[in-house]
Amino acid sequence: MRRLLLSVDAKGYGGATDRRQERMQVDLLAVLDEAAERTGLSRSGWTRQPGGDGELAILPDTEPEARVVEDFPRALAGALRARNRDVRPELRLRLRLAVHHGVTLDAPNGHAGAGPVAVSRLCDSRPLKDALAASGADLAVIYSRQVFADTIRQERTGLGPKELREVRVVQKEFDEPAWMWIPGHDVHALVLPASDEPGSDPEPGPVLEPVPDPGGEIDAVMCFAEQDVATVERLALKLRRRGVTVWIEPWVEPGLVVLLEKERAIGAASNGILVFSRAAVTQPGVLDDYAALLARVHEPGGRRFVPVLIEDVPLPRFAALRRPLDLTGDRFDEDGRIDLLARAIGIDTTG
Known part of the structure; x- marks a missing residue:
């Protein structure tokens, strides 16, 4: 069955202290609940698979897709902005959000199907991580090809296609175009690795690892x-x-x-x-x-x-x-x- 799926993940969770991780989990659930309430969505009806620093959610057909695609990320950005206003910069809660429409099936240990796999790959993709880092924003959003084609390009939301930036996501077996949006920021102005652009060859040029080994060469x-x-x-x-x-x-x-x-x-x-x-x-x-x-x-x-x-x-x-x-x-x-x-x-x- 084709369903609307969301995957959210918090930046910097793995390197946080135990107490900090606990606080991040509390704040994550709070901003997700607040964003849903602001946009008239009912998280109590979502099938949610928690992951400590994130969440995979499968939404029922009763949730309006346009609200999920545009209004929910806008409200989530607002909730994050309010939550981060009075905290030290290194304690800001910063999130990546992926939105996809795909096949999902109930399974003995959670959910199976191409949908959960795709939305997870999008959320964990290098283009989205780089965009969040380069923008300094609290939230970076990525949409799958299906959501862009069926919802955004068909003008079922207030998002204009030119507000989004097309990138290529190559993550394990997943290799598809996707579209990124950062509420309140010009996503086209961000300097991202060239291999993330559609149509580019990911092989030439330097390999951009997240951090070099201090035992090796560092410029x-x-x-x-x-x-x-x-x-x-x-x-x-x-x-x-x-x-x-x-x-x-x-x-x-x-x-x-x-x-x-x-x-x-x-x-x-x-x-x-x-x-x-x-x-x-x-x-x-x-x-x-x-x-x-x-x-x-x-x-x-x-x-x-x-x-x-x-x-x-x-x-x-x-x-x-x-x-x-x-x-x-x-x-x-x-x-x-x-x-x-x-x-x-x-x-x-x-x-």
């Missing part, structure tokens, strides 16, 4: 204040697209000790980048990173240290001796400045 390690994580993830993704192997803390794999991995990355990286902002110049942890990066400069075979300004703040003494990469102006020339940064750390972007 640059980026250190920054926790308040600047969204900006830094966007910059790191742009550097990755240019073939730079970048290490940043949010990309540490679940189960690893973050401070130990950072220490190893700083020791292994050919270049150190510190992102300066009002928050960065006041946080003791960032100043410790600054000292560690400078120490590497003065070791035998020393590395380059590059200060990057994202806000107009005075640089500390030894950083001020170096020419910073200034990103404090309008972002229209950000790509040109990222090219300059890539060249400064030894990556040729002209080839």
Whole structure:
């Protein structure tokens, strides 16, 4: 039987503490309930398969598809915005949501059929993860080919097809086009790996892994204040697209000790980048990173240290001796400045 399916997943759950995971589960259910209530949907009638950091939901035919496709994500983005308003940036709840219409069957250990598999692959896809990271948004949404063709393109919602960005999702045995939407953001302005675009060949070019092994070669390690994580993830993704192997803390794999991995990355990286902002110049942890990066400069075979300004703040003494990469102006020339940064750390972007 063909049913409407939703899959939702929380960013950063695996690396959170036990208490933080418990809080994320509570907040996840709260924002999903609130979004459904705001849009007149009845979650009590959904068949839900919880997963700790996420949920697979199979909706009954009584739920209006247009509300599920457009109104529910809008309400969910609003609920997340309200929930995240007064929390520290690293404690924000950020979600990926996939919407699909496909075949599902009841099975002894949950649900079977192509529908649950497809919606799960979409939710866990690299394009959606990269879009959430690059946008800094609280919510990124992806629609399957069926939902786009039957609901959005047929003007059964208020979403215009041009508001969505087509990508190619290759996840295990799944290989299909899909369409992404980020409420409140221009999804077309995001810099994403070229292999995620439809019609592109996923083989040529660098392989963009989530985080390099600190024991291997790292072109640059980026250190920054926790308040600047969204900006830094966007910059790191742009550097990755240019073939730079970048290490940043949010990309540490679940189960690893973050401070130990950072220490190893700083020791292994050919270049150190510190992102300066009002928050960065006041946080003791960032100043410790600054000292560690400078120490590497003065070791035998020393590395380059590059200060990057994202806000107009005075640089500390030894950083001020170096020419910073200034990103404090309008972002229209950000790509040109990222090219300059890539060249400064030894990556040729002209080839």
